[in-house]
Amino acid sequence: MNELIQMLPKAELHMHIEGSLEPELMFKLAKRNGIELPHQSIDELKALYDFNNLQEFLDIYYQGCSVLQTEQDFYDLAWAYLKKAKEDHVVHTEIFYDPQSHTARGIPFEVAINGLYRAFDDAQEQMGISFHIIACFLRHLPEQDALDLYPEILKHRDKILGIGLDSSEMGHPPEKYQQVFAQAKKDGFKVVAHAGEEGPAEYVKQAIELLQVDRIDHGNRCLDDEILTAQIAHKGLALTVCPLSNLKLKVVQDLVDHPIKKMLKKGLMATINSDDPAYFGGYVNENYRQLAAAVGLTEDEIFTLVENSFKASFLPDSIKEIHLKALH
Numbered sequence: 001m002n003e004l005i006q007m008l009p010k011a012e013l014h015m016h017i018e019g020s021l022e023p024e025l026m027f028k029l030a031k032r033n034g035i036e037l038p039h040q041s042i043d044e045l046k047a048l049y050d051f052n053n054l055q056e057f058l059d060i061y062y063q064g065c066s067v068l069q070t071e072q073d074f075y076d077l078a079w080a081y082l083k084k085a086k087e088d089h090v091v092h093t094e095i096f097y098d099p100q101s102h103t104a105r106g107i108p109f110e111v112a113i114n115g116l117y118r119a120f121d122d123a124q125e126q127m128g129i130s131f132h133i134i135a136c137f138l139r140h141l142p143e144q145d146a147l148d149l150y151p152e153i154l155k156h157r158d159k160i161l162g163i164g165l166d167s168s169e170m171g172h173p174p175e176k177y178q179q180v181f182a183q184a185k186k187d188g189f190k191v192v193a194h195a196g197e198e199g200p201a202e203y204v205k206q207a208i209e210l211l212q213v214d215r216i217d218h219g220n221r222c223l224d225d226e227i228l229t230a231q232i233a234h235k236g237l238a239l240t241v242c243p244l245s246n247l248k249l250k251v252v253q254d255l256v257d258h259p260i261k262k263m264l265k266k267g268l269m270a271t272i273n274s275d276d277p278a279y280f281g282g283y284v285n286e287n288y289r290q291l292a293a294a295v296g297l298t299e300d301e302i303f304t305l306v307e308n309s310f311k312a313s314f315l316p317d318s319i320k321e322i323h324l325k326a327l328h
């Protein structure tokens, strides 16, 4: 099974580039930029990677971002992820980044996007990995902050394909972001939102009905609502599921309890992704491997999940076809 997972070319659709910041690179960048981290060693930092919920993770994740200062830092961060993606036979990746976690620290908008874009563009040429970049709004901040940032995103629309919504879910329902998402949709951006990771099925419903999302990030809790689940399946709206993230953030108590098989049985277009691989214990293939071992995925199910990764991508149909044919 692990050989099949390794061998299949795949797409990754839910990966926060800041969440691929490995402790070793974090310390290296801290030193390069003269930044003092609150942790004395890599081991001391890693000992903190024991989370009870999303918020405990986010507090550590945003602190880690402080070492990202220059365009080269963002380039190096992306390049390190791309090397892992290549090892996992990822041939297309749609990554998230959080512009506000950098602009709020005084890092100009261009610094992050230019560094990231240059790395992904180089990798497309040198590694043959195609990509899209999705800029996420931090939902714990007021919608006005997102509206204030939006003109910067528009200015860089040649590099940014879509808009996302992430950070602390509980208490920050999708309805809070209707205005900025409506504008983004009107301007032709793809739109996605984290929904139903910790939040209720109602938030998934709002993401669909009020934000008109093209894909749902996580979406686990939609399963609490049978009618909603059937509607999502009927629409063919994809879920970007992140098994190791679900385990580490206690969305599931044990990987054997993961609802992936149920999702597939209900006809949901589920995909497998790594979310924040440096924090959750593995890149995309490790997510497939551990999930397959825990719930006993069949070869057919693995195949379906990999096929879904291309079907649910924002690639043009003609390119999707090429990837899907290559699987057979």
Ligand code: ADE
Binding pocket: 016, 019, 054, 061, 166, 167, 168, 194, 197, 245, 275, 276
């Ligand atoms: N930002 C980075 N990872 C996230 C996650 N799993 N949920 C919400 N926001 C995030």
Ligand code: ZN
Binding pocket: 014, 016, 166, 194, 217, 275
């Ligand atoms: Zn995520």
